Amino acid sequence: MHRFGEATRRVRIRRFASNASSYRVLVLGGGAGGQAVSSALSRRLGKGAVGVVEPASVHYYQPMWTFVGAGAKRFEESRKDMSDVMSSGVDWIKTAVTQFEPEKNRVATQDGKTISYEYLVVALGIQLDFHKVKGLAECVGKDGVSSNYSANTVRMTWKFLEDFKGGEALFTFPNTPIKCAGAPQKIMYLADDLWRKKGMRGNVNISYYSSLPVIFGAKKYAATLNQVAKCKDVNLNFRHNLVEVKGKSKEAIFENLDTQEKKTVKYDFMHVTPPMSPPDILKGSPLSDAVGWVDVDKETLQHKKYPNVFGIGDCTNVPTSKTAAAVAGQSGVLRENLLAAMRGQALTQKYDGYTSCPLPTSYGKLVLAEFDFNGEPLETFPVNQGKERRPFYFMKKDMMPFLYWNLLLKGRWKGPKMMRTLAHLGMNKR
Numbered sequence: 001m002h003r004f005g006e007a008t009r010r011v012r013i014r015r016f017a018s019n020a021s022s023y024r025v026l027v028l029g030g031g032a033g034g035q036a037v038s039s040a041l042s043r044r045l046g047k048g049a050v051g052v053v054e055p056a057s058v059h060y061y062q063p064m065w066t067f068v069g070a071g072a073k074r075f076e077e078s079r080k081d082m083s084d085v086m087s088s089g090v091d092w093i094k095t096a097v098t099q100f101e102p103e104k105n106r107v108a109t110q111d112g113k114t115i116s117y118e119y120l121v122v123a124l125g126i127q128l129d130f131h132k133v134k135g136l137a138e139c140v141g142k143d144g145v146s147s148n149y150s151a152n153t154v155r156m157t158w159k160f161l162e163d164f165k166g167g168e169a170l171f172t173f174p175n176t177p178i179k180c181a182g183a184p185q186k187i188m189y190l191a192d193d194l195w196r197k198k199g200m201r202g203n204v205n206i207s208y209y210s211s212l213p214v215i216f217g218a219k220k221y222a223a224t225l226n227q228v229a230k231c232k233d234v235n236l237n238f239r240h241n242l243v244e245v246k247g248k249s250k251e252a253i254f255e256n257l258d259t260q261e262k263k264t265v266k267y268d269f270m271h272v273t274p275p276m277s278p279p280d281i282l283k284g285s286p287l288s289d290a291v292g293w294v295d296v297d298k299e300t301l302q303h304k305k306y307p308n309v310f311g312i313g314d315c316t317n318v319p320t321s322k323t324a325a326a327v328a329g330q331s332g333v334l335r336e337n338l339l340a341a342m343r344g345q346a347l348t349q350k351y352d353g354y355t356s357c358p359l360p361t362s363y364g365k366l367v368l369a370e371f372d373f374n375g376e377p378l379e380t381f382p383v384n385q386g387k388e389r390r391p392f393y394f395m396k397k398d399m400m401p402f403l404y405w406n407l408l409l410k411g412r413w414k415g416p417k418m419m420r421t422l423a424h425l426g427m428n429k430r
């Protein structure tokens, strides 16, 4: 029916001779969630059982981009060739999915092919919508405007921070769900520390403009972060949404979400977190809810209408903060539930909403927020993680990349639940 195409270092890229092919499990997306699930399932189901549809040639460890923007890591450390992270047991189908036909158990791809499946896992991530802020797409990466959220612009953050001569520095948070909801302020704290170390903080005004009514969703960590912002002399502006950027005159226009009034603010540097939304191909698809997120049960991760479809990560409507840490927690649940469904058994694994947002507050200190669906702390270590701590900073900067590349992507890291249970045996928090 089909033959193998070119062989890369380890992974087979499939080129189909016919227009149709079939997999026991088809995974859409080869990001954090797609890799974690496909490598684990291919070990359990054997070579050739799992196909991964992924058009990109490069896989990025996006959580490193805060440090890349702050000059603490090189951009190159955040990237690997997709062929190096794809498990040798899966077939990599190097194209984009363009259409879903869940009633027929098949998808269509950009290269005009059809792929059938017994089980489908949707792991398509979240889309960056720079174009939804007037003038932003034209000026991001130049004119003093940068964003850690894109591979194309993250290096400019460090250039602008390093070259900064003083003036108005703005940091924004959009009026949409985003991935890693702490990242818009992480870079602000590192910029503050950099400019202090350079002895120029007195010449800089730092302002945070967020569409949210609070600094952080989970209350325990919000208390610390309000304190950090105060100590750092950051001006906090809540319920303000960036609606336009005038790159040439360096002006940002914000809408007050309560009064709809618009206000123009001059800037010399601005770090923008763009609006985000479900990938366009999911909007209006049979797998999606009214907004476009893949419509899954928040505990089993099984699709609410199609029992042979599962979803993981940023593209789903699981009501937790969208992070790689959440993907880790979800990956073990999804894998076991999918295998149970294959055996005709009940789905027993339940995702508890675990997510984590490690917030560096300076070069050397970090608040390790970990919480559940309700924003209640689910902390791994037997110390109060609401405090800024030095060991957490180095764990995040130097150990997490190893854990991501070598365990999470290989489907061998299901989150720190086990560590948490062990670490809390008979221990009291300090």
Ligand code: FAD
Residues within 6 Å of the ligand: 028, 029, 030, 031, 032, 033, 034, 053, 054, 055, 056, 061, 062, 063, 064, 065, 066, 095, 096, 097, 098, 123, 124, 125, 126, 148, 149, 150, 179, 180, 183, 279, 281, 312, 313, 314, 315, 322, 323, 324, 325, 326, 327, 356, 357, 358
């Ligand atoms: P992704 O990893 O984004 O993967 C989606 C994949 O789908 C991509 O490979 C893409 O090419 C592919 N795709 C898209 N469209 C198609 C299509 N049509 N067909 C086939 N494939 C397609 N998380 C943390 O846990 N801790 C942190 O400290 C942290 N910090 C962050 C800082 C920044 C600046 C950013 C940007 C993110 C951060 N995150 C952090 C979030 C984390 O990176 C994401 O939550 C995680 O990558 C989500 O995994 P995913 O598989 O859902 O999506």
Ligand code: UQ1
Residues within 6 Å of the ligand: 063, 324, 325, 326, 328, 356, 357, 358, 380, 400, 403, 404, 408, 415, 416
């Ligand atoms: C985590 O599991 C994870 O995914 C690999 C991250 O993304 C890079 C994180 O930032 C964090 C904090 C975790 C949680 C892990 C521990 C050990 C607390």
